[in-house]
């Protein structure tokens with residue numbers, strides 16, 4: 001009986017020692033709630049990612065992950081593949097072009113100094 005306990009304890013110790021959980025925050029460009037859920041969904045899809053939180057206002061993604069299982073660059077690439085610039089990884093024009101109108105952070109940034117002047121942009125409130 002004592003031996004079993006020792007084995008269990010040894011397994012528990014080795015398990016906790018093998019996980020190297022770290023936290024990293026990096027810039028991700030996004031614009032709306034849909035961006036947030038897309039970005040969080042794709043980052044969460046990685047085995048070893050424990051939690052993700054996208055801050056839309058701060059344009060940052062906080063990632064809590066097991067360093068041994070996850071490479072941040074891979075997560076950033078996956079985010080870029082769905083159209084959002086992540087860290088130093090920029091989304092390709094093709095990926096960006098697939099984003100719906102409400103998510104087009106690059107164009108939105110370009111016009112943010114001016115007000116919309118009837119150039120065909122309506123604000124739809126589709127929730």
Ligand SMILES: [Cu+2]
Nearest residue numbers: 032034035103
């Ligand atoms: Cu969006």
